Amino acid sequence: MQLEKRAEIIKDWIYTAANHLKENMASQMTVEEKSNRKDLVTNLDKETEMFFREQIEHHFPGEGILGEEHMGETITSLDGPVWIIDPIDGTANFVLQHNHFAIMIAYFEDGVGQIGFVYDVMADTMLEAIKDNGVKINGQSYTLPFRDKPISDGLIAINSSLLLDNTYHMQEMVQEAMGLRLYGSAGLELISVVKGETLGYTSPHLQPWDIAAGSVAINELGLCLTQMSGEPIDFMNPNPVFVGYPSVYKRFRKQYETYKTMN
Numbered sequence: 001m002q003l004e005k006r007a008e009i010i011k012d013w014i015y016t017a018a019n020h021l022k023e024n025m026a027s028q029m030t031v032e033e034k035s036n037r038k039d040l041v042t043n044l045d046k047e048t049e050m051f052f053r054e055q056i057e058h059h060f061p062g063e064g065i066l067g068e069e070h071m072g073e074t075i076t077s078l079d080g081p082v083w084i085i086d087p088i089d090g091t092a093n094f095v096l097q098h099n100h101f102a103i104m105i106a107y108f109e110d111g112v113g114q115i116g117f118v119y120d121v122m123a124d125t126m127l128e129a130i131k132d133n134g135v136k137i138n139g140q141s142y143t144l145p146f147r148d149k150p151i152s153d154g155l156i157a158i159n160s161s162l163l164l165d166n167t168y169h170m171q172e173m174v175q176e177a178m179g180l181r182l183y184g185s186a187g188l189e190l191i192s193v194v195k196g197e198t199l200g201y202t203s204p205h206l207q208p209w210d211i212a213a214g215s216v217a218i219n220e221l222g223l224c225l226t227q228m229s230g231e232p233i234d235f236m237n238p239n240p241v242f243v244g245y246p247s248v249y250k251r252f253r254k255q256y257e258t259y260k261t262m263n
């Protein structure tokens with residue numbers, strides 16, 4: 001099936017799932033802790049992942065699925081067709097704010113991102129990317145507002161643990177930038193970079209489902225995204241990540257290379 005056709009099907013699933021979340025988040029939410037009291041999951045995260053898995057198994061039987069909440073079989077390699085799902089990105093925001101969370105779905109073939117959707121549910125912003133076919137926001141073709149800007153001319157986002165521990169002296173990046181913004185959802189951070197609202201984002205431990213969908217848009221637009229070391233993202237394991245416009249990405253990398261042996 002053509003990627004464009006697949007993308008239309010995925011978009012329908014996402015709107016259906018988003019309506020379910022909006023209808024149920026005020027009254028039907030139960031919250032559990034995962035690894036610690038700040039790492040949450042709700043029944044709605046699990047139901048949403050189950051919904052996507054059922055749709056994939058029905059429409060695309062036999063294709064691999066990697067989902068954050070592990071609601072079914074998982075994959076052992078990225079060979080062939082693979083779906084990477086984050087049913088709710090920004091679960092803490094979902095629980096505490098009922099706002100500022102995203103649904104993210106990526107479709108990969110042999111380890112290469114083909115389709116990526118990041119949907120900011122409450123803002124109703126649908127970021128859609130298809131490899132070699134560009135990026136759309138809410139159905140409109142999207143191009144970057146500028147090719148590049150230095151860190152001194154814009155805002156940046158840094159994961160709060162990197163900032164609090166001042167890992168790689170990351171606070172220096174905040175001093176150089178116009179300011180700091182933290183959204184609490186990797187997906188919304190990536191939308192913000194795509195729109196040019198922030199120039200870069202870094203986080204020490206992003207899972208494949210945190211970046212798979214956004215990576216398709218980032219690549220398509222020619223923005224920079226790698227592990228902190230400069231190695232390509234590993235979509236089977238957690239990654240320390242730098243993403244951004246070229247100058248800010250290079251500035252992050254320089255900071256990392258300067259201070260990596262001191263942390």
Ligand code: 2AM
Nearest residue numbers: 038039088089090091092184185186187
């Ligand atoms: P999540 O809400 O899907 O778990 C919050 O800073 C961002 O980091 C969110 O995108 C969140 O995704 C992600 N994240 C990854 N691992 C996390 C963890 N162990 N605890 C909380 N957030 C995590």
Ligand code: CA
Nearest residue numbers: 039040068091
């Ligand atoms: Ca989570």
Ligand code: CA
Nearest residue numbers: 086089090210
């Ligand atoms: Ca996530």
Ligand code: CA
Nearest residue numbers: 068086088089
């Ligand atoms: Ca999640």
